[in-house]
Amino acid sequence: MKNNNDIILKDINKSYQKGDNTVVVLDHFNLTINSGEFVALMGPSGLGKSTLLHLMGGLDQPTSGEMVIGAQRIDNLKEAQFTKWRAENIGFVFQSHHLLPVLSAQGNVELPLALTPLNKKQRQEHASYALELVGMSDRSKHYPKELSGGQEQRVAIARAIVSDPNILLCDEPTGNLDRKTANEILAILAQLNRDFGKTIVMVTHDNKAAEYATRVINLESYMLEQNKCTVGEN
Amino acid sequence: MRTSAKNNHSLLINLKQAQALTVINFKSFPQRFTVSLVSMLSIGCVAAVMLSVLAMSEGMMKTLQRTGLDNTVLVMRAGATSELQSVMFPVEVNILANNSNVIKNKQGEAIVSAEMFVNAEMKYTNDVGDIEIPELSISLALRGISKSTQQFRPNFNLVSGKMFVTGVRQLIIGQAIARRMPELTVGKTITLGGAQWQISGIFSDGNSVFESELWADIGMVQSDYRRGNTIQSIRLALKDINNLPALAKEWQDDPRLNIRVITEKQFFADQASNLTRLIRWIGFPIAIVMALGAMVAALNTMYAAIASRSKEIATHKAIGFSPFAIATSILCEALLIAFVGGLFGILPLYLVFDGWTAATQNASNLSQMMFNFDISLLLAIKAMSLALFIGLIGGLLPALKAMRLPVTEALRD
Incomplete structure (x- = not known):
């Protein structure tokens, strides 16, 4: 499983019911992301980028179609199985860091390890290492309100990688940051992809951010190419 | 066997996750303390009302249960449910006393206590220096007793002053009355039925209901209240x-007697159950209505807590915390609110009212009965259990909502 983190979406349909209307977001959508790729998903708002990310992360389920991630079919998992699978395989980085204000940076990073059999000492060691990777060792005891936006996002990345997931899903991770800080965050993501083989899928509107990716998918043109797209709401 | 082990393992993991989230919720609870205050106070009120009802009925029950002896037989007129309704004549006393089943003393006299019981209107003044205070009035039980009465009160003890003198308007008062009305001291004069009586002493009787009575010479009471003999x-x-x-059968068949026979213990136990039933009939419905209100308050608080933390909950879900763990942590917070609320209700009541002497109208003899508010650990646990139950019910629906919270929507909002 560690060697195969391919993300394969086959004939995915995703639609929402909005009042009496059915809004189609993804229509017979196909996509393959290979293990170790750093993919930037771009395109106009409302095209379904975040929906795609949520589907890959098991936060949402397709209306129909097949999703295989790391040789495991996930579209037919039950909620409890999804939760467990997500904890073991996926790390999320959101535009807003969603750190818990009552926990220190160390506490926030340790949180996902509560889902593992690690003991307290091991959890502390893992969290310290993750914070070191994102250059936040010296801020481990600080609370989110004592950190800058960039530092908070670094801690969020440390939280995403602390349980060593194969795949990182990032939803506009630099959307709230200035250019310099954004570049620092993107450099960390690129390092995680390059040095640790993490498969990264990043939704972004920022062309500069996309330059850090190994592949850029413009969803609008990609869907047109597939000739099966229907533009819907995100 | 393997399935069972797997289930246990899964439960343990869920509980471990729930514990981690509960610790976080508790850490952030001070930030929501003010918002949760209304719920806490509502729950506290319910706990206080419930505890008051329980403490009152427990206090009365104990007071009445401490009264009366197992081997003492109380005889009243047939059909009388209280001593106040009864009337008996000396001839009947003689017939009963001469029965061979009745214990005799060394002199061969039957151990019998003939007693008068009057619902007396007591008037007294509360002297404070030269300030003129209007006369106060209260309805109390006045018991006329004879020499042998004390043999039926093994716990009787004069705590201050001395016994009344026969043939004089003197009386002794129970210490529950003295506690409730500290102005009634030895030597003070009170008015009973228009006549002046002097308090010669204060007695205790093992916290029994007799401590709510005034005791005087039976002859004086008969005379003052024109009861003849x-x-x-x-x-x-x-x-x-x-x-x-x-x-009882023998006496019932005796055409000279028209009496009701009951053990003294049973007589007061019946009074206890009547009184406490009344309190519970009034108190419990009030507590239940208040509990429903408190549940709604708890429900609102928890819904508000979830609404304000939907992103946090969604993040927990995205990280991989199970819906069960999330719901359990919400329930634990609701229980924490209920626990603090319960303490708000129980502690002040315990600190201020435990042991406090309260008075109520004893419907069976129309006199005031004093009893101690008795807040035992068991009653406090009962009141706290109700508070926690309210928290549990109030937290249940919000917990289910948190469990089903759609992550994608919560993160997008």
């Missing part, structure tokens, strides 16, 4: 209390 109740000591059913 009638009495109202007789107490007898039987050689063997097991003979009571047979004896």
